[in-house]
Amino acid sequence: MEWINVIVQGVLIGGLYALFAAGLSLIFGVMRLVNIAHGDFIVGAAYLAMVTITMTGLHPLLSLVIVVPLMAAIGYAIQLGLLNRVLGDDILPPLIVTFGLSIILQNVLLTTFSADSQKLNAGALEIGSIPVLPGVDIGYMPLLTFVAAVAIIAGLQFLFYRTSMGRAFRATSDDGEIAQIMGLDNRKVFAWAMALSMAVVAVAGVFLAIRANFDPFMGPSRLIFGFEAVIIGGLGNLWGTLIGGIILGVAQGIGAQIDPGWQLLAGHIAFLVILAVKPRGLFPRID
């Protein structure tokens, strides 16, 4: 029963990792941009939620109503004002710029909020759980996180394949120059993609901040989890990203069960094994 519990909890935490990864995957898919600052944006969203809650007294989950559109607007502006200027045939300049953004963001958060770790308090939601089997309980928050991840991925999938915005993303990703000639302004398409990515980042940030303590420097390690989930699942495949997150979560759970010090290591080892066996991930997009 203990092991069943480990796996169930691992699957649920996989939802959080999939939330970290979905925005990353989306941006890479649409504009081949590796956003090194992605993890820091997640932490930034957590702080934004904290400020929102302090100012309004809203419940952390309700703060999403403000944080999601705000982060989307920030994403839109950063893409138009900064990232579009460095995107081109060379993938290095945007990589360096997002790396710089990561450092700036960490230090801005540090000077603004100090290095003390923070946490968002979701009240009763955090302690409640549903007993499913003897010795296996599913907490409300982990369940909610997982459901949110599935809903967001289903939503993105719908958007990509069933809406004109999705077709704009796919056409631009497929051949930017032709898309331009067909009436799509790449810069705007990219800005919308970044806005969408940051909306997902906002959700990831709030769920992260409810689950555990956060501080200005924890972004890069969230970025690694996100990367690993994307790569395990196969680039460009959103459902694959969810599976990637779950594999990572379960591997970490199993590692922690064997020895608490092995939690992170076990996740990285699972990632390395999959990379060695299937370098393109488990479910690479068929092109």
Next chain:
Amino acid sequence: MTLLDLQDLQKSYGALAVTQNFSMSVEQGDLVGILGPNGAGKTTLFNQITGTVKPDHGEVWFDGEMVTQMDASKRCQMGIARSFQVPHPFVGMTVYENILVGATFGRSSFDPRKQALEIMDKTGMDDKANQLAGSLTLLDRKRLEMARALAADPKLLLLDEIAGGLTDSECVSLLNTIREVHETGVTIIWIEHVVHALMSVAKRLVVVDFGRKVTEGDPETVMNSPEVKSIYMGEDAA
């Protein structure tokens, strides 16, 4: 009314001048053929009309507006669409989706789905609607090029060697489509090496070589002109 007016265009890549002092104007409802050897600068000319390449000097006027520095996407929305010599469909999308992109983001987008279905019917692509564009044969890719461009509801349609590599009967069906499109009021500029195809529909021919306009006029006169004979047959343009 003049739809497209190119004024003294010049474009060089380093020491290589690909467009030199090129001026040309196209009336609404025209069907102009462009002839010239490979590397004469015909496709670069199209690129300057659509906006993917900006001229070093000169002006591009379209529908009464100066569009020389205007972004390609805006020009598409104004009514310029083109097909490519080497087809470039969005390979990860179906035929229908490819056409739908043109219909949604092109000039008029009142009812993109309906428009896309009509275009598929008109160009005979309806039986392949749900096929991935990447899996099409060359002929179907060429038809898709044309269909997608038409879906953008252009006022000016630029066709780049769309008849190349087609059999005679395929060419006849293509010519019929081009005639139909032209009859709906679309102005067409067509670059083509398949001269007999071009001659059968073009009202006017423009001959380009070394980035310059060599001659222009009605098809008969142009084809018999010494300049064209010199370019194609190697005769002296005495």
